[in-house]
Amino acid sequence: MGGGGDGNSFHCYSHEEEEEEEESVDSLFIDHTTREFFDANEGFIDKTWLSSDSSETELVHLRRRKDYEEIMQGYDSFKARVQNLDEAKRKLLSYKPGDWTEEVGGMKINNYDVPKTTSLILLGPRGSGKSSLVNRISRVFEDDSVTSERAQVSYNSSVGHGTLFLNEYMIPSGSTSFCLYDTRSLSENSCDNSEMIKSWMTKGVRHGELVLRDSDSSCVRKLMKCKAQKTCCSKDKRMVNFVILVVNAHSVLKSMSGEDDMQYTRLLEETFSCLYLSCKDDKPVVVCTHGDILSHTDRACVRIHLGELLGIPPAKQIFDIPDKCDPETNLAVVDMLTYSLMHADKNLPGKTRSPHKVLGMLMMIMLVCVCLFAFWSTFHSFKLGHWHATWHLWRNSTACSESPETYHAIPKTESGEAIHIAWHEIRHIWEA
């Protein structure tokens, strides 16, 4: 155990004191259940979890115990919080994009580019339960169990290709406040994933769009394009406002024990590190599925492991949503959506004028200027002509009445012959 002090004093613990301190920390953080958890999971958790060789390891150890207890308390508190489920659902159903945007730093809601619909995208490995999650979420808001089976679930992930097209699901159906985008699974090839994620996050997503990867064989591409011809694809793109990473908790547990050479957790780590996924500093939420086939202890263990791997708080940003229909799971769904929408609203982009709009406005201004100039110059030249003609007429008439000599002196040719003006032909100049 380390030492500490306040100000200049530094106190060194004796061996007895160290043991006493260790005991008090133990009794503070580890109850009977926690001890069982650590004992039971020793097999697939990195051994550094249990060693306390350095103070850093000890801190990690304490943090894990604290997280574990927080997660367990969360499971217990669901039972008490379930009575607030209807209220929490009502709050979500009355949500409008931008409702949770804070007016800070001098920014007003008008300064943000508030979308008509907030879009949340579901990402995850093959068979992680993305499409099932769409149905699970729909069931929370729609009582009809038939209409809430909206997304095609892959019953056996080793058959077929799973979800291939981007599919938009309004929640609840018919609303325009927020939607979920079900996507094609992550590839085992990380370059494919980076390209795919970059495109969705920077260019937006479109309902019905076929998702092709560079690594797809020409045969698969042909087949997919053939499928795509028969389906309808939306013209409009939506920008993604927040990301939900869906993972199979059972696969994570297996990966933690090294059954798959850690391929599953490595894929999650690589995907999560993609900078395009984050909205400013806010990283995606993680949803763990398949918890119904695991114990609460295993579920907590998976969440803590993922929290460390991905660098997010396991009790607050990782949600345990198994494919079950009970009030606790419904509450977890509502909690997860509330978190996602709040962070989507928090990170709305500022209003910007697109280059096309700016160009359009410039063209308009130039057109108006050209019209004004043309009008002014026509008017001006007409006025000049008019005054010129009037001046000559006045001058000639005064010259004629005052002195006939002067009159004859003005319009003469070089040879001295008088110029006869056909006044009746140019009368229109001053009569206009």
Ligand SMILES: Nc1nc2c(ncn2[C@@H]2O[C@H](COP(=O)(O)OP(=O)(O)OP(=O)(O)O)[C@@H](O)[C@H]2O)c(=O)[nH]1
């Ligand atoms: N027991 C259990 N099974 C689940 C859960 N979520 C999904 N499944 C099953 O997992 C399989 C795959 O689910 P999908 O929802 O199709 O997974 P997906 O991520 O959409 O799969 P792809 O579209 O192929 O990427 C299906 O057999 C589901 O019934 C869960 O929480 N618990």
Ligand SMILES: [Mg+2]
């Ligand atoms: Mg799917």
